[in-house]
Amino acid sequence: MKNVISLRDLEEMIRQGHDLRSLPAEAILTPSARDFLRDLEWNGGGKAKPASAAADTGKPAGNGKPQPPSKPLTSRSPKAELDAFFNSPYCEDLKRQICDIGRRLWERAYVDGNGGNIAIRVGDDLVLCTPTLVSKGFMKPEDMCLVDFEGRQLGGTAKRTSEILMHLQMMKAQPKDVASVHCHPPYATAFAVAGVVPPTCMIPEYEVFASVAIAPYRTPGTPEMGKLVADLVDKHNTILMANHGVVTWSHNSAEEAYWRMEIIEAYCRTLLVAAQLGRPAKTFTTEQLQDLLKIKQSLGFVDPRYGLKECELCDNEEWRPGVQCAVPPRPGAEAGYDAEAEAAVQAITDQILAQMK
Ligand SMILES: [Zn+2]
Numbered sequence: 001m002k003n004v005i006s007l008r009d010l011e012e013m014i015r016q017g018h019d020l021r022s023l024p025a026e027a028i029l030t031p032s033a034r035d036f037l038r039d040l041e042w043n044g045g046g047k048a049k050p051a052s053a054a055a056d057t058g059k060p061a062g063n064g065k066p067q068p069p070s071k072p073l074t075s076r077s078p079k080a081e082l083d084a085f086f087n088s089p090y091c092e093d094l095k096r097q098i099c100d101i102g103r104r105l106w107e108r109a110y111v112d113g114n115g116g117n118i119a120i121r122v123g124d125d126l127v128l129c130t131p132t133l134v135s136k137g138f139m140k141p142e143d144m145c146l147v148d149f150e151g152r153q154l155g156g157t158a159k160r161t162s163e164i165l166m167h168l169q170m171m172k173a174q175p176k177d178v179a180s181v182h183c184h185p186p187y188a189t190a191f192a193v194a195g196v197v198p199p200t201c202m203i204p205e206y207e208v209f210a211s212v213a214i215a216p217y218r219t220p221g222t223p224e225m226g227k228l229v230a231d232l233v234d235k236h237n238t239i240l241m242a243n244h245g246v247v248t249w250s251h252n253s254a255e256e257a258y259w260r261m262e263i264i265e266a267y268c269r270t271l272l273v274a275a276q277l278g279r280p281a282k283t284f285t286t287e288q289l290q291d292l293l294k295i296k297q298s299l300g301f302v303d304p305r306y307g308l309k310e311c312e313l314c315d316n317e318e319w320r321p322g323v324q325c326a327v328p329p330r331p332g333a334e335a336g337y338d339a340e341a342e343a344a345v346q347a348i349t350d351q352i353l354a355q356m357k
Contacts, residue, residue, distance in 0.1 A: 004027075004028045004029075005023065005027050005028070005029050005033050006033050007033045009033065010033050020069075023088060023089055024087070027089065029089075065093060066088070066089035066090040066092075066093045067090060068090050068122070069085065069088075069090070072123045072124055073085050073122075073123045073124075073126060074123055074124045074125055074126065075123075075125050075126060075148035075149070075152075075154060082126075082146070082154055082155060083155065085122075085123075086146045086154075086155035086156070090122075091122060091128060091146075092141060094120050094122065094128055094254075095128065095141035095142075095144040096141050097120075097254055097255070098118045098120065098128065098129075098130060098139070098141075098144060098254065099139045099140065099141060099143075101118055101181065101254055101255070101258045102116070102118060102130065102136035102137060102139045103136070103137050103138075103139075104258065105136045105137075105181070105183050105258070105261070106135060106136045106137025106138075107137065108185070108262070108265075109185075109186070110183040110184065110185040110261060110265065111135070111136045111137070111183045111184060112184055113135070114132070114133050114134060114135055114136075115136075115183065115184050115245070116130075116136045116181075116182055116183035116184065116245075117129060117130045117136075117161040117163045117164065117167070117181075117182050118130050118136075118179075118180070118181050118182075118254060119164060119167035119168075119171075119179065119180050120178065120179045120254050121171055121177070121178045121179065122146075125148050125149035126146060126147075126148060126149075126154070127146070127147050127148075127149070127164070127167065127168065127171065128144055128145070128146055129144070129145050129146075129147060129160055129161055129164050129167065130143070130144065130145070130160075130161050131143045131144065131145055131156070131158035131159060131160060131161060132158070132159050132160065132161045132162055133159075134158070136183070142156075142157070143156070143158045144156055144158075145158060145159070145160035145161075145164075147160050147164055147168070149168050149171070149172060150168070151164050151165050151168055162220075162221035163182060163220060163221050165221060165222075165223060165226050166182070166220075166221070166225060166226035166229055166230075166247065167180045167182070167247075168226070169223070169226035169227060169229065169230040170226070170229060170230050170233050170247070170249055171249075172230065173230035173231070173233050173234070174230075174233040174234060174249065176251035176300075176302075177233060177249040177250070177251065178250065178251060178252070178253070179249065179250050179252075179253055179254035179256070179257045180247060180248065180249040180250075180254075180257055181247070181248050181249075181254065181257040181258050181260075181261055182241075182245060182246070182247040182248075183245055183246065183261060184244070184245035184246070185245070185246060185261060185264070185265040185268075186265075187265050187268035187269040187272060188240060188245075188246045188261075188264045188265045188267075188268045189240075189244070189245050189246065190268065190272075191240055191268050192214060192240035192241055192242055192243065192244065192245065192246065193242070193243055195214060195242060197212055197213065197214055197240070198212060198264075198267060198268055198271055199271070199281075199283075200283070200289065200313075200314075201283035201284050201285075201286070201288075201289050201313075201314070202267075202270075202271070202274075202281060202282075202283055202284070203267055203270065204284075204292055205263055205267075206263055206264070206267040207289060207292040207293070207296065208292050208295055208296045208299070208301070209259065209260055209263050209296075209301065210237065210238040210248075210260055210263050210264050210267070211235065211236045211237050211238060211301065211302055211303040211304070212236060212238045212239075212240060212264065213232045213235075213236040213238075213239055213240070214239070214240045214241075214242055215228040215229045215231075215232055215239050215240070215241050215242060216228055216242050217241070217242040217243040217244060220244060225241070229241065229247060233249060233302075234302065235302050235303065235304040236302065236304070237249055237250065237260060237301060237302055238260050238263075238264050240264075246261065246264060246265075248260035248261050248264070251300060251301075283314075286310040286311070286313040286314055287310055289310075289313050290310055290313070293305055293306060
């Protein structure tokens with residue numbers, strides 16, 4: 001096959017009954033050929049759409065990135081089709097994205113040793129993922145693996161990460177999850193080790209992009225661990241894994257799941273620095289939080305706080321060292337209690353004094 005493929009070549013391939021998904025990875029497309037492939041419409045059958053390469057840039061489809069096949073493959077597709085798909089321009093582009101995200105995780109010291117893993121959904125029950133025992137900073141596209149929803153490896157020569165089972169359990173529990181990132185960023189992991197969900201109402205970006213919960217500790221890579229995380233993905237997109245690390249997911253792209261990692265880590269770091277300034281950290285009001293939650297909902301991000309009343313939104317009581325919540329205490333609550341207690345003490349004192357007379 002030619003290295004440079006024109007629109008006329010693609011039309012000829014279709015006339016001859018060739019599958020356009022089997023274009024070689026190294027194929028260079030002319031602009032009109034790229035436009036043609038881009039315009040082939042995606043039909044996901046109402047199911048979660050595999051992560052779009054185009055979505056990763058935040059632009060709508062049409063930026064010249066390879067698009068997914070018009071009919072999604074499944075683990076039951078013929079092996080030849082799966083092999084062609086795994087080597088298609090679409091998958092090759094996603095493999096390069098995984099390498100790029102891995103490099104950023106490593107450069108930011110979010111991963112240590114061979115830690116961390118990345119998964120992108122590319123079909124009904126097909127997932128591209130990182131290999132085991134490779135530093136995330138130095139991965140190559142040819143290291144990537146293709147697995148089905150049970151974790152069986154269908155493509156790639158390197159062995160898939162053992163933690164893929166957790167990513168798969170998340171995707172099964174949350175049909176919108178098309179990509180997930182797991183790593184060990186030190187500040188967020190410190191909160192996970194301490195068992196503290198970061199307090200809210202301090203930085204808008206965190207409120208809009210992240211929805212955080214803690215999953216209890218289990219041995220990494222076991223179904224028990226995966227289940228405890230998967231149980232939370234209905235309403236949370238950023239899970240602190242106790243005594244381990246963090247996993248994030250996105251309904252748009254791996255890039256967005258990665259952004260969540262930057263956001264949770266920057267937030268936890270900022271909180272710890274703020275806690276050293278000698279003054280209680282201030283918060284914005286629950287009315288202001290409510291505005292952010294409206295933006296969040298419009299972006300399609302999950303959050304357990306939608307529909308809560310403003311008086312139910314303040315949850316900073318457990319944070320130490322202290323955060324000063326902008327929500328005032330319930331009017332009269334303290335005073336009422338004190339008055340009653342004082343009256344009771346007075347009555348008892350009076351009784352004792354009367355008996356002593
Ligand atoms: Zn880990």
